Amino acid sequence: MRGSELKQMGYPEGNTTTLALNLVGKACESGWDVDDVRDVLEKLVEEPGEYAEHEIFGELAEAIGERVLFRERDEPAPWKQWGSDLDPAAIGQLENACRLPVSVAGALMPDAHRGYGLPIGGVLATEGAVIPYAVGVDIACRMKMTVFDAPPSALEHDKEHLSKIIEDETRFGIGAYFDKPHDHEVMDRDWGVSPVTRRLKEKARYQLGSSGSGNHFAEWGVLTLADDALGVKKGQYLALLTHSGSRGVGASVANHYSKLAREWHPELPKELQHLAWLELDSELGQEYWAAMSLMGEYAAANHAVMHREIVEALGAEVVADVENHHNFAWKEEHDGREVVVHRKGATPAGKGVLGVIPGSMAEPGFVVRGKGEATSLESAAHGAGRVMSRRQAKREISWKDVQAELDASGVTLLSADLDEAPDVYKDIESVMSHQDDLVEIVARFDPKIVKMAPPGEPPED
């Protein structure tokens, strides 16, 4: 008997096949007929639970018992898209995600673009499984806004002070951390839930309250409420908006479990490997879920520390705040089924749920209230969405163009790189207009003082 025959039956290549072949040899030595072996192997891969106590093949049943193996399904899981002119690569990625046997439904948001595994702006509901790369590398990347009992005129007459507060209280760039770590009760949680979080707990402590790189930012701006909302009267307010996530530790958790998931599902065709899942009732699945949940708390604490320090430095009263994850997985009920909803660059938009959808450094962002649209899996866009790669941006955009846009919007840029220029993003107003069935706009936020990671060092190789 050969490995190729096992593969045809649906056995994953690698360790499982090696084990199976060893056991086949053992069976034949003890006098089994080859046809009987085949018969057992065919049934075992379908119903491993039935063979857990089998005298010879019990070990094999145990090895694959927790796995739902990839089988091409007759029909892809249903999905729907919002917005026009979506990146074909992003559409292809969502189509691929809907081929998985664990997928239940999908949705593609109007800011969608190509990601790793699931596209950014992709939403995927699965049953009994979680996909590390459908959560994303920056687990629990999120938004937080604090609204102050202060007029927006502070942005003019107190500009130097506000700028200094951001410079003093944030840390930007890959690997950024504080020399003297901040305190937060999240560090009292059980960081032993995963070998990764156990190993990196001290790194997490030093990065608490930091912003990182890429599209992360901290900005002061004007929040405009056309009506009373968020517990405050209509009008204009000074507000702080931050975008950050679970930093280096979250990235390590994501990459670690995605690699293990790929090894756990070696039967996946190449184009689906980055969508490798972990069954929720498997040991690895539970470990990832616990680590992901901790990263959710950590990312929330990250923003909480940042806002706590900035509020203290400013000394103004806080009248409202809004926050939400947009890279995470939740256990939710949809269509009467308990499913895992992955939102990778998608804002939760359940009925009445508040969230923040930022634009670019020179364009407005919005506080939104979800409408609970079932076919979007109660989700909305998480931003304007990129229209060009970082490399293309650095090639095609000049600082002169950026400065003109900043001047037109009255924005002071403390630091950023060209790959976050306003022109690398879709028009946010257009994105919002494509999702008016998903969210209603509660307030508008216009950035005025913006801080992002400064240009990085060129790669050394």
Added chain:
DNA sequence: ATGTAC
């Protein structure tokens, strides 16, 4: 998004 390793 992250940051130094199959």
